[in-house]
Amino acid sequence: MHLLLVEDDERLGRVLKRLLEEDRHVVDVATDGQSGLDFAESEGIEIVILDVGLPDISGLEVARRLRKRGTQAAILMLTARDTVNDRVTGLDAGADDYLVKPFAFEELSARIRALARRTEPGPRRADPRLEVGPIALDEAGRRVTVDGRPIDLSPREFSLLECLLRHPGQTLTRDQLLDQAWPYSAAVTPNAVDAYVHYLRTKLGTAGSRVETIRGVGYRLSDA
Numbered sequence: 001m002h003l004l005l006v007e008d009d010e011r012l013g014r015v016l017k018r019l020l021e022e023d024r025h026v027v028d029v030a031t032d033g034q035s036g037l038d039f040a041e042s043e044g045i046e047i048v049i050l051d052v053g054l055p056d057i058s059g060l061e062v063a064r065r066l067r068k069r070g071t072q073a074a075i076l077m078l079t080a081r082d083t084v085n086d087r088v089t090g091l092d093a094g095a096d097d098y099l100v101k102p103f104a105f106e107e108l109s110a111r112i113r114a115l116a117r118r119t120e121p122g123p124r125r126a127d128p129r130l131e132v133g134p135i136a137l138d139e140a141g142r143r144v145t146v147d148g149r150p151i152d153l154s155p156r157e158f159s160l161l162e163c164l165l166r167h168p169g170q171t172l173t174r175d176q177l178l179d180q181a182w183p184y185s186a187a188v189t190p191n192a193v194d195a196y197v198h199y200l201r202t203k204l205g206t207a208g209s210r211v212e213t214i215r216g217v218g219y220r221l222s223d224a
């Protein structure tokens, strides 16, 4: 899943991001309400994990504004206070679920799985299985196989491959791949794409040669 974590506690944000990435999610982090709203506009965000206590706009207000804009992403609120009032306010504001701090990571992980099951299948997930030649990617299960053998990919490598598999035979520019695989990270340069394509090719083994370099432009996944 593509997750957006809006959390102003930088230490907690770092820890959660790392743990969520170990769960095979792609995670981007915003540290205040306004940048959370901006990031949430990016296409592909499936779940917003939203802290209630933020320095500028409260998480409740962020949720209200997201719903007002018609955001499809599920919203999971993180609140430090466990009172009936806060829960009701959070759910009224448009949250799908909430979690009271402090929480065990396993609890967050389970809530995300539950939300993922509840989320309406959007156009991005209409076809959960992508296949080109020996390479198969199961989006729902976050699994990649080559000739039926499972391949262990990092979340970014997974997103990059997903993007290539969605456009077989088409040349994708580095910028297009950046937008798809790093949608909310402004600091990433096109060189990162080259590095990750290299990792991806290595992990795909002989099937890696299908990822062709189009000199001066970008990459193409050969479907021939």
Ligand code: CA
Pocket (backbone or CB within 6 Å): 007, 008, 009, 051, 052, 053, 054
């Ligand atoms: Ca906070």
